Amino acid sequence: MVDISQCEFIDSTFLGAIVFTLKQIAKVGGDLRIVKSERLAGPFMKKLGTLKIFNVSNSVEAAIDSYNSTEVYNHYLGKSYMFQ
Secondary structure (H helix, E strand, C coil): CEECCCCCCCCHHHHHHHHHHHHHHHHCCCCCEEECCCCCHHHHHHHHCHHHCCEEECCHHHHHHHHCCCEEEECCCCEEEECC
């Protein structure tokens, strides 16, 4: 999970790093959650179209709860995974 809710600035280097991390995690069947910042990251990420590959939550609690789901959709790979 990456919590960017308190970020004041996000640049392309940071975005590239979390995309790279998502790719590496997806290779082993994992997923990465982003806790978004309404004032900054939301509009920035929407402009770049990255919301299509990230599981985005409104809070840390919601992101953690989403890991407890038995079925998780990996946006990067475009498929669902079942966990037991």
